[in-house]
Structure formats: structure tokens, C-alpha cells
Amino acid sequence: MKRYYVDLHIHIGRTWTGKPVKITGAKSLTFTNIIEHARHEKGLNMIGIIDSHSPEVILEMESLVSSGDMIEHPDGGLAFGDLTVIPGSELEIYDEQCNGPIHVLCYFPTIAIMREFSNWLAAHLKNVQLSSQRIYVTGIELQGKVKELSGLFIPAHVFTPFKSLYGKGVNKSLTEVFDPALIDGIELGLSSDTRMADQIKELHHYTFVTNSDAHSLAKIAREYQVVLMKEPSFLELGKALKNVEGRHILANYGLDPLLGKYHKTVCAQCAHPAGEEDQICTLCGKNKIIKGVADRILELKTADQSPDQRPPYIHQVPLEFIPGLGPKLLEKLVDHFGSEMAILHEVPYQALTEVVPPKIADMIMNAREGKVTLTAGGGGKYGKIAD
CATH class of the missing domain: 3.20.20.140 (Metal-dependent hydrolases)
Structure with missing residues (x-):
């Protein structure tokens, strides 16, 4: 296997x-x-x-x-x-x-x-x-x-x-x-x-x-x-x-679901947070409330825990989400280490610093270890990683 x-x-x-x-x-x-x-x-x-x-x-x-x-x-x-x-x-x-x-x-x-x-x-x-x-x-x-x-x-x-x-x-x-x-x-x-x-x-x-x-x-x-x-x-x-x-x-x-485009309930017009039952945005007055996935699942909830033997879900930040890691620098990383899978899972910190600035290497390692601060997405806009 x-x-x-x-x-x-x-x-x-x-x-x-x-x-x-x-x-x-x-x-x-x-x-x-x-x-x-x-x-x-x-x-x-x-x-x-x-x-x-x-x-x-x-x-x-x-x-x-x-x-x-x-x-x-x-x-x-x-x-x-x-x-x-x-x-x-x-x-x-x-x-x-x-x-x-x-x-x-x-x-x-x-x-x-x-x-x-x-x-x-x-x-x-x-x-x-x-x-x-x-x-x-x-x-x-x-x-x-x-x-x-x-x-x-x-x-x-x-x-x-x-x-x-x-x-x-x-x-x-x-x-x-x-x-x-x-x-x-x-x-x-x-x-x-x-x-x-x-x-x-x-x-x-x-x-x-x-x-x-x-x-x-x-x-x-x-x-x-x-x-x-x-x-x-x-x-x-x-x-x-x-x-x-x-x-x-x-x-x-x-x-991480926070990075998804539809995690929280917000107004699609101005991104102002909205309550589960809101139909009109309390900030801009538009009728463009999009219910977030988190709220929708709570409406449907019928269980409190996962079944036995469910494989782990590992929150991972795609390389394109890393602040400061633009297309050219990402291409340089991939050319050097062979693939994005290798960079995400295997390449050690010291090797990363030989190709990208330490700040970006730190961000990649922190993302790998789940040590990044996120702002939630909603209404069709992705969440973000704090610089």
C-alpha cells in the first residue's frame, strides 16, 4: 500500500x-x-x-x-x-x-x-x-x-x-x-x-x-x-x-473554514456581519444577506461528534494565500523543490530560507503548523491570513 x-x-x-x-x-x-x-x-x-x-x-x-x-x-x-x-x-x-x-x-x-x-x-x-x-x-x-x-x-x-x-x-x-x-x-x-x-x-x-x-x-x-x-x-x-x-x-x-468564501453570514454588498434571520443589511440596507455555512450547519445539526475512525482533517493554507508569496517567487520555489506538495509537507525551514526571505519561510512553516491568524470569509469573499 x-x-x-x-x-x-x-x-x-x-x-x-x-x-x-x-x-x-x-x-x-x-x-x-x-x-x-x-x-x-x-x-x-x-x-x-x-x-x-x-x-x-x-x-x-x-x-x-x-x-x-x-x-x-x-x-x-x-x-x-x-x-x-x-x-x-x-x-x-x-x-x-x-x-x-x-x-x-x-x-x-x-x-x-x-x-x-x-x-x-x-x-x-x-x-x-x-x-x-x-x-x-x-x-x-x-x-x-x-x-x-x-x-x-x-x-x-x-x-x-x-x-x-x-x-x-x-x-x-x-x-x-x-x-x-x-x-x-x-x-x-x-x-x-x-x-x-x-x-x-x-x-x-x-x-x-x-x-x-x-x-x-x-x-x-x-x-x-x-x-x-x-x-x-x-x-x-x-x-x-x-x-x-x-x-x-x-x-x-x-x-481552515474561516478562509472559505461563505463561512460566515454577511451582506454580500458591504461585507457587514448579519444575524441568522436577517433579511436586510443593518449597515447598508441592501437585501443581499448570504447565510454562511457555519450557520446553515447549525440549523441542520443532529449530532455532536464525528463517528469513530473518521480520518483527520488537517487545516492547510495554500501557498497562494501566503502574504508576499507572489507568482514569480512561488514559481522559483516550485522549480527549486520540485512541487507544491513537497513545499507544503516536506521541505525544512532552513532550505526554504535559501530560496525565499525568512519572513515568508516563517509564514510557510507557521501555516504548516497551524499557527497563523485568520479573518473569516463570507458573502463570496475569501478569508485572509494576517501579515
Whole structure:
């Protein structure tokens, strides 16, 4: 068994011919750029690219396999050197039953199955070329199709105020939307962590995943997990999500929820703090109150502690959040030490000071050890680290 760094939620901004996939994604987020950046800059071992249903993306994957740059693993997944790609799709369900919109993640073992899923999707949504499209079937129907194709199904960023299972304040249980037996994991999102999520008892049955939801290359691996598997393949990932045969998640690494964009309840117009029941901002008078994830979870609370054997959630500050560590200096660090994973986890203090000023090295070490002061985010604005 080995330890693998895994981020299962990365968007594609453009196809190899320049067509948009994720409208809000960076143009540099092509499939090829993602796999090269994830492997060489981030140091990840497995990634989920969740816009792989787009027909031109399928063509790019097939081209990379034909050229020998990628190899299809016999147990599922696409090997790019020591990086494994899991093809996936993010979709939006919204019907009378689900009180949506709700985003979900679907993953498949092979390009052929992804193509079959894409062909099926084309008959149930308006534009199969684009990411995160509304699909005109119920959540349970979608789950059934995913399982028919031997896929994995994970509700996405489940507490985010927009487009998530619990975020709108309407759904109180996943059983209102999904078949609980056909869920393979729960993605937490940037504004919550394990301790917060485990206040909802029905989630105790599921493995938690922490992913970046990257809309740019820099955001890849801002959240991830370390997974114990025999090898990085689709089959092994499925076993790890089910905690069988010794495969499991060793630790979730993610932002301190205070750094998330939606942790506290605030006015989106002026960022003034608001109470749980406030509808109008008491400072600017605007009707733009966005309920924070922390308050929403307290509304849903049905448990006081996590179940036994839940892996640790380790609060980690992405390097791009470090004050004073700009793109050029970060590039210098990565070139020197090989990957962001090495800098975050392994490089000793003295070695850091040989590349960056001591103040930045101190900040990296303090962040690694959880010794930084944070201001909470909310209303769509990230929290910050105090200089």
C-alpha cells in the first residue's frame, strides 16, 4: 500500500481548439495543461477532471492515448506518467423533488464509458459541450445511470449557499433528493471541515472528500486528500471511498473554514456581519444577506461528534494565500523543490530560507503548523491570513 495525493474536482476552461467548457474557468485550463501542471508543479498522484464529458475533451483524451502520452489503466483511470486521471462530469439537477439547483460529481473508469455517458447526457441537457449543465432527469435517475455504467457518484460542495444539497436552506436531508445507497462520498467544499459536517448524523455513513474545485491552474490542490491504495486506479479509488480491503483516506487537507468564501453570514454588498434571520443589511440596507455555512450547519445539526475512525482533517493554507508569496517567487520555489506538495509537507525551514526571505519561510512553516491568524470569509469573499 502507498500514500497518494488526490484532488478530484478540477474544471476545464477551454478545449484544445479553444472552445469554452467551464465559462468561468481560465483559458489555460485545457486538459493537457491540467495534467502537466498537476503532475509537475503540484505533485499530485491522482486527479479528477470533471468536465470530461465534453465531446472535444473526449477527443483530446483519445488523442493522448493514441500518441502514447497517456495509457488506460486496466483497473480504470488514465495514466500520465505517475499521475492518474479519473474522467468525471459535474452536473446540475433541478426538479420539483430536489429543490435545486444542486451540483453533483460523476466519475467513470474509461474513455469509452465516458463517451457512452456523454452520448446519454446529450439527450438530457441543452449543451453537452459545457460544464455544470442542468440535466433534465431526477437525481435518482442520474444515480441509476451512473451505477449502470459502473461509475462513482458524489454530491458536490454540499454546504455552499448556491447550487448544493444543503445550501439553499430548503433541503434538510439527502434522502429528499438521492438514493442514499448510491452515494459514494460527500464533497465538503471550502467553507466547512469534517468537524462541522459531522454535526449532521446522516453524513456519518459516508467518506468525506476535499477537493479544489479549481477554476485556474493555481487553484489546483488548494484542497485534496491523502489516500492509501495499492496503486492509483479507478478500482482502488472506489475501494478507498468504501473503506474496504485496507484502502481508505488517511487525511483530508483543506482550507481552515474561516478562509472559505461563505463561512460566515454577511451582506454580500458591504461585507457587514448579519444575524441568522436577517433579511436586510443593518449597515447598508441592501437585501443581499448570504447565510454562511457555519450557520446553515447549525440549523441542520443532529449530532455532536464525528463517528469513530473518521480520518483527520488537517487545516492547510495554500501557498497562494501566503502574504508576499507572489507568482514569480512561488514559481522559483516550485522549480527549486520540485512541487507544491513537497513545499507544503516536506521541505525544512532552513532550505526554504535559501530560496525565499525568512519572513515568508516563517509564514510557510507557521501555516504548516497551524499557527497563523485568520479573518473569516463570507458573502463570496475569501478569508485572509494576517501579515
